[in-house]
Amino acid sequence: MSDQITLTIDGRDVTVPRGTTIFDAARMNGIAIPTLCHQQNQTPVGVCRVCVVDVGARVYAAACIRECDPGMKVKTGTEPVVRARNTLVELLMADHPSPCARQQASGDCELEAMAKASGVSEARYARRLSPRGRDDSSLSIAVDHEACILCDRCIRGCDEVKKNHVIGRSGRGYSAHIGFDLDLPMGSSTCVSCGECMVSCPTGALTNKRVIDAQLPGETLDPEWILQLPVFKGVSGTFLELNKSSLVKRRIAAGEVICREGEFGSTAFYILEGSVDVFIGTPIAHVKQEDASAGWLSRIRSRLADRQEHTRTEESGRRFIPIDAPVDLPYDKPLAELGAGELFGEMTCMSFHPRSATVRAKTEVVVLEMLRNVLDILQKNKTFRAELDRKYRQRALETHLRSVPVFSSMPADFVDYLRDRVELSRYSPGEVIVRQGEAADAFYLVRLGFVKVSERHPGGEVVLTYLGRGSYFGEMGLLGGGVRTATCTALDHVDVVKIAGEDFQLMVSRFPDIRAGLEKVARERAEQNRQRLASTEHVPIDAFLNQGLMEAQSLLLLDLEKCTRCDQCVRACADAHDGVTRLVREGLRFDKYLVASIRRRNSMEIIIEDWCIGCGLCVRNCPYGNLNLHPFEIKVPDPEKPNRMIATTRKKATGCDLCMEHAEPSCVYACPHDAAHRVEPLAFFGTMSAVKDGKRTGSTEATSK
Amino acid sequence: MIIDRSHRSWAVASAAILIVALAAYVPYAVGSPRVGGGTTLGLAYGIVGFGFMAFVTLLSLRKKFPIWRIGRTQTWMRGHLWLGALSLPLILLHAGFLFGHGLASVLMWLFAVVYASGICGAWLQHTMPRRILRDVPMETIYEQIGHVRAQLVDEADRLVADASGRLEVAVPPAASGATVLATVMRVDADVTAPLREFYVHEMRPFVQAPSRSHPLANETSAAGRFEKLRPLLPVSLHAAVADLESICEEERQLMRQARMHGVLHAWLLVHVPLSFALMALAIAHIIGALRY
Structure with a gap:
């Protein structure tokens, strides 16, 4: 059997290898067949049917999936074919919010361009009654389900091109839509924001979230150059091209201040070369009240007092100050150094917290300054996360553990033991870290962000406490009945150090003083919760x-x-x-x-x-x-x-x-x-x-x- | 201050003092050929009455130094009410129920005015806070009324602009800096004309510079105006109309609060200066009486 076959397309004889689709055969011979769901680098699926052609059969065939047969006579532009194609476009336009985000931003929505070319100005068909909504949970990609035509290009881009396997179809009939993982919001899914889906999408269903008027001071970078950096390995070049203004390189002279404590910013910094000093310039002291004079004329005067001079009963015995960097500052001398390959300003960038410390260049420094859409992609990049985690395990884990009073006496060998065994996890705002009633299988140390601890009751949810960096949770379940006693939810972007249950049990069995300390805290927390709840019995x-x-x-x-x-x-x-x-x-x-x-x-x-x-x-x-x-x-x-x-x-x-x-x-x-x-x-x-x-x-x- | 059961001890003590004073006065008035401030008992009434007046006046000074630990201010206030109430009968007993001539007459009339304004103030303080609580559920800090009013104008402007403005607008999410495209209601501009007309010519002047004579200042007539407006607009704009109506309601409440606040505090403009004038004249009266 010959490997070549001959067929006729629009009256022209064409010879193509066996197995070629009609769409490809036409394209190879300069005949354009419109399509929406098909791209050359993806497996054809024929879901949009816009590429229908007349092959002389009872029904029209989708050119993208129909293979050529010898002697086949294909008509791509007859009046009935065009009418059928236009009807399909009109049906798709009936549900399409015109102009969609892509059409507004760049005027190249493929569906709208096709509708315009076909003379479809206003759909005769009714819109769907149930809205499919939007998903703005991702920091870098906006999802507008209303504009989605279910062509599956994003799904194939994610599965076949990038092999991430995050996007799929969800729902049936009118409620069919694209979904991320198990139909999670995109920002909460395992999406790594590579941008392939956005690049593949023919409409405004998946669009880039550009930062308005962002012009960072510094050198704008060529995406090719950025991709050479190991930490950007695997990031979509198209995405970097689209977000050129969100990432700049800055060279900072020694002694120059990069960011100042208390300032509001929206950027994070990644050190490429050199080192910086991180410190707090504000006096380390609190407002103390005292009598200015005795007797009935007495007046309270406020002044600043440090801990050595005045210790408050309610304050903790912390020896380290948590800041928005991978290190904590010692209380007595709030100064630390960061070097190449380290990131600072994460919380300011992601959660718009004010800068928690001042950063000054110690030597000449080269930094990458980035906005949150770029940082989000970096944080989801496996190479970058692995590098950050490695540095954290090497440098900061021990300081972090020692900054928690109950672990301050932990021997160095056990810290080394934990170094490669702990899991570093990240949670998005609102995500539940542990749920009340579940089996307790790990202990958590808060590394970044804030966690809400709450209990479920018939009247509603009772907030028990809020935990910040340096706090921990999960000990009550592990030391008690093995069941979570409360639900812990991320209030903002939260990073935690997760110590597996068996490591925790080993730790408390080897170090009785740590066990005693944790049990004491657990008892106190339980008692406080009990008192709080007992006294609410007669209260609305x-x-x-x-x-x-x-x-x-x-x-x-x-x-x-x-x-x-x-x-x-x-x-x-x-x-x-x-x-x-x-x-x-x-x-x-x-x-x-x-x-x-x-x-x-x-x-x-x-x-x-x-x-x-x-x-x-x-x-x-x-x-x-x-x-x-x-x-x-x-x-x-x-x-x-x-x-x-x-x-x-x-x-x-x-x-x-x-x-x-x-x-x-x-x-x-x-x-x-x-x-x-x-x-x-x-x-x-x-x-x-x-x-x-x-x-x-x-x-x-x-x-x- | 609400005069309730917690004032019982003050009321009993005041009543006792009044009864004792009256009990002493009756035989004195019947038996003595001359009653008045010049007699021993009359002088005693005067001294006690003046003492009460002096204590009552000191409340203003007490309030100037709120953190001085010289007794809780509410105790001073209770004293102010009850001893102030007792001072007039004592002074009348002192004067033999005569208003006299010259300075004494001025003093008595002034005292009557101060006393009447005090009763009026006590009544207002007893009743007005409850009325404010009931009639002004959206109460704000009095000094912030101007600021809140400006915010209401902004909010109403935005509502009308959104309802009749552009089709699609870029909306920067609060503080994120990242752009999100939001689709605002698709409404033909001419359909919204009655809304804009009503807002520009009727509602905005009212929200900006409210006046009691404005039709929207009256709840019933405002409801009528909005009822007339609704049929002229597509259903998609009715939510915006409801928001505008609630802005008008808030504006009316602000007007009501300002008015009630004025009433609740205006009496002090009479009571306080006249009290000090009364004290000054009383001191002049004492000096005169002692000297001549």
């Missing part, structure tokens, strides 16, 4: 949960039926704190009460640590208006004249301190109308609720209690 828990009052230990309540809005409480607070009020007469409402201020303790205590840099983020985000910035005058070296000090103002965050120096808070003491009260919330609202219930049922028992 749903209302409490809704308003977030569960975590409070002392509330300033303003009885709005008595309050004449004279602001005497605010004035008193300002008078008591150097003219800086810590009380704003606005906040949550509960019945007739306005919650003007909250004080927390124990695990929910808001402690302003000594290394507060006064960025003001907590002040802006506190839902209770309970945190304020307190300005202080300090002396700093004069940048223009060495050996000379100049005065400048620095701020530190402060919260309500209940005027601890006095028997009663100044706001309550100064209220002339008996409207301001400091209460323990559960007891107060519990009584109130009981009184109301008593009234409702006609019982006098509750009121008499």
Whole structure:
């Protein structure tokens, strides 16, 4: 049998190898057949049917999948074929949001171009009734399911071209759509943001998230050059081309400041050459309250005090300061060095936290400065993650473990043992790390970001605590019944060090002091949780949960039926704190009460640590208006004249301190109308609720209690 | 301050003092040929009455130094109410229920005005906070009303622009910096004309500079205006209309709050300066009486 066959396409005799599709045969002979679902580098699937041709059979054939037969007579552009093709385009356009994102951005949506060429201006068919929605969870790729024509080009790009096998089909009929992994949001899936799907997509269903007006200072890089760097191995060149302005190279002279603590930024830095110093320039101290004078005229004065001089009962015994870099800073001397191959500024870039430390070039430094879409891709890049993880295991794991008081005594040999056994995991905002009721199989140390610990109850979810870098969780399940007692959820981008259950058991069996320390903490946490929950039995828990009052230990309540809005409480607070009020007469409402201020303790205590840099983020985000910035005058070296000090103002965050120096808070003491009260919330609202219930049922028992 | 059961001890003590004063006065008035401030008992009434007046006046000074630990301010306030209430009967007993002539007469009339304004203030403080709580659920800090009003204008502008503006706009997500393309309602510009017309000519002037005479200042008439507007607009715009209606409601509440706040505090403009004037004249009266 001959390997060559001859057929006729649009009246022309063409000879092609056996097994060639009609689409390829036509293309090889200069005859264009329109298509949407087919690309030359992908296996044809024939799902869009736009490439239909007349082969003389009962039905039209899809040219991309139909192989040529000897003597076949193919007609690609007859009036009935074109009409059928136009009907298909019209049907696809009926569901297509025109202009789609791609058409708006670059005007090259293949479907819309085809519709225009076919003269399909307005679809005669009704749109689908159920919307398929959007998925903006990925930082680099926008998914608009409305614009998806289910051509499967992205699926084949992911499977066949990049071999990532992340995208597939999900749903049936009208609800059919592309899905990532087990139909997860793209940002939560195992997608590595290589960009192949986006490049393959013929419409605006998968588009690049460009950063608006991003023009970073520095040298814009050629994607070819970037791909030479080992850490960018495997990243899509097309993606780098599309995001050229999101990644620059900067050369920084020795002594120059790269980023300053407290500043808001949106970039991360990767050191290519040289080394940098990381330090905190703000005084390592906290705001201390003290009496300025004794007796009835007594006034509280605020001043800065360091830990050696004044230790607060509620603060932890931490010896390291967590920052947005792979190292922690020693409390006594907050200075560290980073070198080539290290990344800093991750949290600022991903979660828009203010810079947690100042970074200054120690030698001449070459850095790559990148925006979050590039950082996201890097973080998902296996080569880069492996390199970062290797450095972390080598350099930072031991410091991290030692910064946790309960592990400070761990022998070096066991740290070495753990070094290659721990798992470094990353979680997206909202992702559940461990779930209440599941089997406890690992212990976690928070490396980056914040974790919410909560318990499920019939009334709703009760938040038990929030854990930041240097905190840990999972010990209660491992030391107790082997079941998770609470759910831990990532609040932002969270990195954790996961110690497997068997390693944890080995550790606690070998080191009784670590076991004792962990058991003590577990007991304390369990007791706090028990007390908190026991006292909510008679309280309208749903209302409490809704308003977030569960975590409070002392509330300033303003009885709005008595309050004449004279602001005497605010004035008193300002008078008591150097003219800086810590009380704003606005906040949550509960019945007739306005919650003007909250004080927390124990695990929910808001402690302003000594290394507060006064960025003001907590002040802006506190839902209770309970945190304020307190300005202080300090002396700093004069940048223009060495050996000379100049005065400048620095701020530190402060919260309500209940005027601890006095028997009663100044706001309550100064209220002339008996409207301001400091209460323990559960007891107060519990009584109130009981009184109301008593009234409702006609019982006098509750009121008499 | 709400006068409730917690004032019982003050009320009982005040009543006791008043009864004792009246009990002493009756035989004195019946038996003595001359009643008035010049007699021993009259002088005693005057001294005690003035003492109460002085204490009552000191509340203003007490409030100036809120952190001084010289007794809770609410205790001072209770004293202010009850001892202030007692001071007038004592001064009347001191004067033998005569208003006298000259300075004494001015003093008595002034005292009456201060006393009346005080009662008025106590009544307002007793009732008005409850009314504010009931009638102004969206209450804000009084000093922030101007700021909130400006925010409402911005919000309303944005609502109308979104409802009748461009078809597709690039919306930068809050603080992310990455672009996201969002599709806003597709509405023909001429369909939205009644909305823009209503907003520009009626609603915006009201939200920007509210006046009680404006039709939207009245809840019923505002509801009528919005009811008339709805049929002129496509259903897709009704949500925007509902938002605008709630902005008007918030504006009305701000107006109400400003008015109630004014009423709740305006009486102090009479009460406080006249109290100090009263004290000054009372001191002049004492000096005069002692000297002549």
